[in-house]
Amino acid sequence: MTIQSFVPPLRTLMGPGPSDVHPRVLAAMSRPTIGHLDPAFVAMMDEVKAMLQYAFQTTNALTIAVSAPGSAGMETCFVNLVEPGDKVIVCQNGVFGGRMKENVERTGGVAVMVEDAWGTPIDPDKLERALKAHADAKIVAFVHAETSTGVQSDAKTLAALASKHGCLTIVDAVTSLGGTPLKLDEWGIDAVYSGSQKCLSCTPGLSPVSINERAADKIRNRKSKVQSWFLDLNLVMGYWGSGKRAYHHTAPINPLYGLHEALVMLQEEGLENSWARHQKYHLALRAGIEAMGLGFYVAEKHRLPQLNAVTVPAGVDEAEVRARLLQDYNLEIGAGLGALAGKIWRIGLMGYGANLKNVLYCLGALEAVLADMRAPVKQGVAASSASRAIA
Amino acid sequence: MTIQSFVPPLRTLMGPGPSDVHPRVLAAMSRPTIGHLDPAFVAMMDEVKAMLQYAFQTTNALTIAVSAPGSAGMETCFVNLVEPGDKVIVCQNGVFGGRMKENVERTGGVAVMVEDAWGTPIDPDKLERALKAHADAKIVAFVHAETSTGVQSDAKTLAALASKHGCLTIVDAVTSLGGTPLKLDEWGIDAVYSGSQKCLSCTPGLSPVSINERAADKIRNRKSKVQSWFLDLNLVMGYWGSGKRAYHHTAPINPLYGLHEALVMLQEEGLENSWARHQKYHLALRAGIEAMGLGFYVAEKHRLPQLNAVTVPAGVDEAEVRARLLQDYNLEIGAGLGALAGKIWRIGLMGYGANLKNVLYCLGALEAVLADMRAPVKQGVAASSASRAIA
Numbered sequence: 001m002t003i004q005s006f007v008p009p010l011r012t013l014m015g016p017g018p019s020d021v022h023p024r025v026l027a028a029m030s031r032p033t034i035g036h037l038d039p040a041f042v043a044m045m046d047e048v049k050a051m052l053q054y055a056f057q058t059t060n061a062l063t064i065a066v067s068a069p070g071s072a073g074m075e076t077c078f079v080n081l082v083e084p085g086d087k088v089i090v091c092q093n094g095v096f097g098g099r100m101k102e103n104v105e106r107t108g109g110v111a112v113m114v115e116d117a118w119g120t121p122i123d124p125d126k127l128e129r130a131l132k133a134h135a136d137a138k139i140v141a142f143v144h145a146e147t148s149t150g151v152q153s154d155a156k157t158l159a160a161l162a163s164k165h166g167c168l169t170i171v172d173a174v175t176s177l178g179g180t181p182l183k184l185d186e187w188g189i190d191a192v193y194s195g196s197q198k199c200l201s202c203t204p205g206l207s208p209v210s211i212n213e214r215a216a217d218k219i220r221n222r223k224s225k226v227q228s229w230f231l232d233l234n235l236v237m238g239y240w241g242s243g244k245r246a247y248h249h250t251a252p253i254n255p256l257y258g259l260h261e262a263l264v265m266l267q268e269e270g271l272e273n274s275w276a277r278h279q280k281y282h283l284a285l286r287a288g289i290e291a292m293g294l295g296f297y298v299a300e301k302h303r304l305p306q307l308n309a310v311t312v313p314a315g316v317d318e319a320e321v322r323a324r325l326l327q328d329y330n331l332e333i334g335a336g337l338g339a340l341a342g343k344i345w346r347i348g349l350m351g352y353g354a355n356l357k358n359v360l361y362c363l364g365a366l367e368a369v370l371a372d373m374r375a376p377v378k379q380g381v382a383a384s385s386a387s388r389a390i391a
Numbered sequence: 392m393t394i395q396s397f398v399p400p401l402r403t404l405m406g407p408g409p410s411d412v413h414p415r416v417l418a419a420m421s422r423p424t425i426g427h428l429d430p431a432f433v434a435m436m437d438e439v440k441a442m443l444q445y446a447f448q449t450t451n452a453l454t455i456a457v458s459a460p461g462s463a464g465m466e467t468c469f470v471n472l473v474e475p476g477d478k479v480i481v482c483q484n485g486v487f488g489g490r491m492k493e494n495v496e497r498t499g500g501v502a503v504m505v506e507d508a509w510g511t512p513i514d515p516d517k518l519e520r521a522l523k524a525h526a527d528a529k530i531v532a533f534v535h536a537e538t539s540t541g542v543q544s545d546a547k548t549l550a551a552l553a554s555k556h557g558c559l560t561i562v563d564a565v566t567s568l569g570g571t572p573l574k575l576d577e578w579g580i581d582a583v584y585s586g587s588q589k590c591l592s593c594t595p596g597l598s599p600v601s602i603n604e605r606a607a608d609k610i611r612n613r614k615s616k617v618q619s620w621f622l623d624l625n626l627v628m629g630y631w632g633s634g635k636r637a638y639h640h641t642a643p644i645n646p647l648y649g650l651h652e653a654l655v656m657l658q659e660e661g662l663e664n665s666w667a668r669h670q671k672y673h674l675a676l677r678a679g680i681e682a683m684g685l686g687f688y689v690a691e692k693h694r695l696p697q698l699n700a701v702t703v704p705a706g707v708d709e710a711e712v713r714a715r716l717l718q719d720y721n722l723e724i725g726a727g728l729g730a731l732a733g734k735i736w737r738i739g740l741m742g743y744g745a746n747l748k749n750v751l752y753c754l755g756a757l758e759a760v761l762a763d764m765r766a767p768v769k770q771g772v773a774a775s776s777a778s779r780a781i782a
Contacts, residue, residue, distance in 0.1 A: 003438045003658065005415075006651045008425045018644060021424040024396075029645055030421035033412040033594050034399045035723045047394045067596065068459035071640035072621045079619075102620050197641060203424050205458065205596065205643025227618050229493050230459070230466045247728075249462035250588060252596025253409060254420055255646055260397045267394065332426045337638075 011326075012353075014362050015334035016147050016307060017175070018197035018204045019350035021258075025202050028261035029254050036251045044260055045240060045251070051263035055177060055200075055271065056192065056210045058184035062233065064240040065196070065259055066207040067252050070174045073193030073207025075103055076231045077170045080211075080219045081139060081191055084108030088139040089130050089167070091115075091122040093153070094146035095337050096172055104141070107227065112137065118339045119309065121302045122153040124161055131165040140167045145176035147198075148337040150309035150346060151302050152180060156187040163188050168215055174198060177208065178266055179278045179306035179350060190215040196255070199278065199306055201351030202262040205255045262351075278305040280390050281354045285347065287389035288363040288382035292370075297344045306354065308347040309340070316375045318342060321366070324373075329365040359386055402717075403744075405753050406725035407538050407698060408566070409588035409595045410741035412649075416593050419652035420645050427642045435651055436631060436642070442654035446568055446591075446662065447583065447601045449575035453624065455631040456587070456650055457598040458643050461565045464584030464598025466494055467622045468561045471602075471610045472530060472582055475499030479530040480521050480558070482506075482513040484544070485537035486728050487563055495532070498618065503528065509730045510700065512693045513544040515552055522556040531558045536567035538589075539728040541700035541737060542693050543571060547578040554579050559606055565589060568599065569657055570669045570697035570741060581606040587646075590669065590697055592742030593653040596646045653742075669696040671781050672745045676738065678780035679754040679773035683761075688735045697745065699738040700731070707766045709733060712757070715764075720756040750777055 013020045034041050052063045066073045078100070082088055086109045090100045093116040104111040114130045116123050122142055131137065140162035144155045155171060162169045168190040176182050179199030184192060191211045197204035211219070211233065219226075219233055226232040230249065238246035266274060282305030286296070289310055297309040312318040318335065322345070325331040334346030347362060363382040370377045404411045425432050443454045457464045469491070473479055477500045481491045484507040495502040505521045507514050513533055522528065531553035535546045546562060553560045559581040567573050570590030575583060582602045588595035602610070602624065610617075610624050617623040621640065629637035657665060673696030677687070680701055688700040703709040709726065713736070716722040725737030738753060754773040761768045 003442060003655055005419070005655055006422075006435050006438070006648060008422050008435075008648070009429075009431050010423055011425045011429065013424065013426060015426055018424050018426060018641065021645075026421040026423065026645075028396070030417040031397075031399050032401055032417065033404065033409050033588075034402045035404060035406055035409060036595065038400075038402065038717070038723065040400050044397045044399075047397070051394060068463060068621070069640050069643060072459060072463075075619065075621045099620070106616055106618050106620055195641070197424075203643065203645040204427065204641040205646055225497055227497050228466065228470075229490070229497055230463045249460050250409065250586070250595040252460065252594065252643075252646065254412075254417075254594040254649070255596055255643065257397060257399070258645075264394055264396055326429070332429065 009330055012331045012358060012361060014348050014353060014358060015332045016346045016348055017195065017350060019201060019348055020353035021203055022201045022265060022352040024265060025258045025261045028257040029203065031257050033253050036253060037247065041253065048256060048260050048263065049240065051267060052208050052210065055263065055266060056182065056184045057186065058210050060184065060210045060212050062216050062237060063210040064236065065256065066209050067249060068207060069205055070193065070195030070207045072231065073195065073209050074099065074172065076209055076233065077191045077193050078103035078107050079226050079228045079231055080233045081168060081170060081215060082107040082109040083222055083224060086139065087112060087134055087137045088141055089114060089134060089137050091127055091142035093120060093122050093149065093151060094118050094143065095148035096143045096146060100141045119149050119151060119297050121151050122158060124154065124157050127158060128161055131161060131167065137167055139170060141170040143172040144182065145173065145180060145304050147175045147307060149298065149340060150304050150307040151298050152304045155189065159187045159189045168218065175304065175307055178274055180304060181275055184210060196259050199351045200262045200266065202259050203255060205252065206259050278349060278354045281349050281356065281359050282308065284356065284359045284386040284390045285349060288359065288386035291381040291385035292367060292377045294377065306348060306350045308349065309344045310347055311344060313375055316373065318345060321369055324369045325365055331362060331365050401721055403722045403749060403752060405739050405744060405749060406723045407737045407739055408586065408741060410592060410739055411744035412594055413592045413656060413743040415656060416649045416652045419648040420594065422648050424644050427644060428638065432644065439647060439651050439654065440631065442658060443599050443601065446654065446657060447573065447575045448577065449601050451575065451601045451603050453607050453628060454601040455627065456647065457600050458640060459598060460596055461584065461586030461598045463622065464586065464600050465490065465563065467600055467624065468582045468584050469494035469498050470617050470619045470622055471624045472559060472561060472606060473498040473500040474613055474615060477530065478503060478525055478528045479532055480505060480525060480528050482518055482533035484511060484513050484540065484542060485509050485534065486539035487534045487537060491532045510540050510542060510688050512542050513549060515545065515548045518549060519552055522552060522558065528558055530561060532561040534563040535573065536564065536571065536695050538566045538698060540731060541689050541695050541698040543695045546580065550578045550580045559609065566695065566698055569665055571695060572666055575601060587650050590742045591653045591657065593649050594646060596643065597650050669740060669745045672740050672747065672750050673699065675747065675750045675777040675781045676740060679750065679777035682772040682776035683758060683768045685768065697739060697741045699740065700735045701738055702735055704766055707764065709736060712760055715760045716756055722753060722756050
């Protein structure tokens with residue numbers, strides 16, 4: 001066997017994540033490894049915590065980066081907060097709501113599903129009816145930014161409803177953190193998880209999680225042990241907490257260097273500016289897409305700026321388009337998932353990747369490929385439309 | 392808040408892990424991120440799999456890197472293989488056997504503990520007695536290389552006993568993989584987990600896991616779902632398996648670049664050569680340590696070459712020694728854990744770190760610090776003794 005060093009192709013990542021990673025983050029990843037109990041590393045973890053609090057707009061003491069991808073961040077929230085028998089209202093309008101249901105059930109909870117069509121936001125009225133019908137529910141779980149459809153739900157209203165009915169909230173903010181307004185404390189969200197590889201422009205593998213005091217109390221007062229040792233926040237708190245650091249597991253040192261750098265950059269730019277930048281380049285992309293004669297799957301006011309669900313024109317083999325973009329342009333865009341497979345492309349403008357170069361490159365490549373495949377798109381207008389939209 | 396980019400100090404890592412990471416691995420970590428469903432990445436995952444099979448000396452199809460640290464690799468084995476009510480014999484001779492017990496119990500299994508003194512290996516006779524007393528046991532779990540004590544147990548004999556009594560084996564090879572002989576197929580080990588940050592010289596955050604057909608059958612035929620969604624091998628198999636790659640979670644792309652490079656280096660050196668190199672520099676370190684008048688906590692024939700438990704001399708404040716080594720020499724060595732706290736230092740010679748430069752640097756720094764603290768050690772003989780031992 002003679003396997004050689006792996007030298008990846010140079011892609012432009014405009015799918016649903018991972019997104020393009022900033023060179024500063026990549027450089028940080030390769031800094032010399034130090035011990036996970038080294039005082040210098042412990043101080044760095046404290047900085048990561050402070051910067052995550054800023055990104056989440058919270059003062060929650062229990063704000064950490066789980067040492068595994070977003071799926072593990074999701075599981076962290078569910079295994080800690082759901083006790084056997086707990087009723088959890090899960091709002092589903094895409095793939096990731098379904099994964100929440102799986103998590104509730106594997107934790108011994110009872111999931112009550114509130115479903116909305118894929119491509120539409122969660123309907124607060126339906127949630128309220130469910131809350132009234134299930135007065136014994138303890139938790140409401142929903143996805144803020146559905147990565148599978150490009151839809152944004154009104155997290156503020158949903159969290160307020162849950163709170164009004166005495167429920168805790170678990171919110172999936174994997175794709176929203178850093179890209180679109182998310183205000184934990186102001187909106188009264190109790191538990192949230194995200195991912196490093198979306199609007200933070202970091203590599204995949206870490207999951208920012210934040211839990212407020214109300215939720216932490218439920219965890220501290222559990223009747224049964226958390227079923228996962230690795231994700232047990234009662235133990236993880238000792239590792240990320242202040243005071244003497246108790247050994248729990250070995251943190252992924254270098255990926256945390258990367259996340260630290262990504263968060264330093266978010267602070268330098270300013271959170272509001274980051275949100276505005278995502279919106280700005282979404283408008284540019286939208287203008288170009290529409291100028292070509294293509295449309296969006298999601299109604300305008302519910303669109304995520306960082307994840308654009310573009311409707312595949314009739315008669316076009318969407319998989320071939322993606323394959324050509326990857327092969328001939330080193331450009332990755334995403335396919336539809338589940339109910340939307342074959343119907344949409346998912347074009348990400350996340351973090352560092354939300355910039356004019358990526359917008360124009362994507363529009364140009366898409367235009368060229370579609371023209372070559374004789375799809376009915378207007379030629380030669382996308383780039384100027386995009387540029388004009390943000391002039 | 393003005394948090395700056397983090398520039399880590401340049402340490403020499405000779406504790407229980409993470410160990411010094413090779414510059415080639417660090418360089419690989421910073422290569423451009425690509426998508427986790429990119430054909431180029433899928434091909435790289437196949438190579439990682441093939442090289443892990445080599446490192447584990449197995450042909451197991453289910454050989455993967457779990458997307459989280461060793462603790463999650465441990466949990467992967469237990470949550471998949473232990474079904475509620477299953478009796479598991481856990482051999483404990485250090486910290487990590489205790490963690491296995493926690494895992495069994497949180498998975499709804501019944502742990503039968505077989506205990507040996509910390510600093511001694513697992514006694515096969517005791518295991519056999521337990522197997523006879525518990526004919527209904529389904530699994531035997533033990534640690535091959537106890538990171539907390541520096542002891543190696545006879546995995547081959549223990550696995551054969553388990554098999555003779557119809558039990559599956561789960562083996563912790565976190566510290567042994569790549570550093571000391573481990574032959575999955577020849578020894579009949581059914582399930583094993585390891586870590587990236589020990590003798591593979593990679594950064595922490597990934598956990599190599601391998602499961603043979605007998606164990607995979609138990610997983611496929613479970614009566615209940617695996618309690619963890621993130622670690623469910625029935626789902627992960629679809630992600631790492633051959634054929635069409637099913638999306639499960641987003642793999643940590645760049646850390647996998649690092650692991651790939653570490654495994655390429657292991658192949659270049661050859662597994663047997665890597666084992667021999669660990670032994671060689673252990674002998675050098677041993678000669679130097681003994682020449683200084685210090686001793687080893689573990690009996691010679693049970694010592695791990697890659698993790699040296701050195702007895703703290705009477706009257707010496709061991710924490711001060713470690714603090715001085717870190718502060719004045721940027722050298723990290725490990726403290727004792729649990730029952731051995733205060734009694735031993737743990738000096739790692741793992742992976743890339745098992746080299747003459749590290750051995751002589753550690754001996755020199757230790758000699759200087761101990762002399763400065765007026766500890767009773769012989770001066771000026773360690774380096775020459777170490778060098779002579781491997782001449």
